[in-house]
Amino acid sequence: MIALVDVHAHLARQEVFSKASELIKDALENNVKVIVVSIQNDIELRNGLELRKIYSTITYLSIGQELSDFTIHTYNMFSKIIPRLVEERHVIAIGEVGLDYSKIRDNILRDIARAIFEKWVELSKKLDIPIIVHSHRAYNDVLTILEKYDVKKVVLHAYSGGTETAKRAVDRGYYFSIPPSIMHSKQKQKLVSVVPLENMLLESDTPELGPVFGQESKPSHVKIVAEKIAEIKKKSLEEVAYVTTRNFERLFNMKILD
Numbered sequence: 424m425i426a427l428v429d430v431h432a433h434l435a436r437q438e439v440f441s442k443a444s445e446l447i448k449d450a451l452e453n454n455v456k457v458i459v460v461s462i463q464n465d466i467e468l469r470n471g472l473e474l475r476k477i478y479s480t481i482t483y484l485s486i487g488q489e490l491s492d493f494t495i496h497t498y499n500m501f502s503k504i505i506p507r508l509v510e511e512r513h514v515i516a517i518g519e520v521g522l523d524y525s526k527i528r529d530n531i532l533r534d535i536a537r538a539i540f541e542k543w544v545e546l547s548k549k550l551d552i553p554i555i556v557h558s559h560r561a562y563n564d565v566l567t568i569l570e571k572y573d574v575k576k577v578v579l580h581a582y583s584g585g586t587e588t589a590k591r592a593v594d595r596g597y598y599f600s601i602p603p604s605i606m607h608s609k610q611k612q613k614l615v616s617v618v619p620l621e622n623m624l625l626e627s628d629t630p631e632l633g634p635v636f637g638q639e640s641k642p643s644h645v646k647i648v649a650e651k652i653a654e655i656k657k658k659s660l661e662e663v664a665y666v667t668t669r670n671f672e673r674l675f676n677m678k679i680l681d
């Protein structure tokens with residue numbers, strides 16, 4: 424079996440962190456070789472760096488902030504230390520960051536959220552590392568901002584938009600990370616049918632977006648994501664594993680496959 428990558432998991436979140444070792448062991452048994460752990464606050468960063476100490480060749484970090492956090496405080500705190508963390512290879516991406524208009528209806532809050540998102544986009548550009556974007560009902564603004572800063576290394580995580588916008592993102596060479604909810608989500612199944620495999624990555628979004636509604640996800644679930652993509656694309660599991668892992672290697676400048 425070819426090595427798999429989980430590009431987005433919240434293993435450093437307090438309620439998940441206590442069982443992170445168990446989840447990583449289970450991931451390795453299912454041939455998941457790399458897990459990108461999403462960090463959204465200082466407690467998670469401490470937990471994430473703890474994981475880096477023990478699993479330095481398996482877990483890597485991406486740093487962003489909660490989408491419900493409308494302060495520049497988190498950005499100011501993290502942006503000072505991220506360059507060093509990138510240099511030391513602890514942090515390999517910005518994220519998750521983005522805009523969720525389903526949760527914010529107020530225009531002033533949307534302005535603030537956009538300004539914060541722009542700061543993160545600018546930082547990813549400056550450091551030349553990928554940015555992992557979470558977005559809901561805001562894809563037009565998200566794509567406009569990404570274009571404004573001319574960022575090329577983009578992962579749209581748990582994409583919830585339509586197929587026309589998805590095609591726009593594919594044209595720009597962005598990647599879509601596909602979560603375990605593809606098992607029941609018609610929208611995700613449709614997405615996979617229109618996006619080329621060359622633009623796809625696998626994610627678990629642990630503990631969110633599980634394969635069964637209401638069930639927690641875990642990093643080893645990227646294997647069933649790959650199986651489902653293979654079924655939809657009428658390709659072999661090996662090909663899906665190979666291409667998505669190659670995509671990850673190219674985007675994150677990391678060697679995994681022999």
Ligand SMILES: [Zn+2]
Nearest residue numbers: 431461519628
């Ligand atoms: Zn997430």
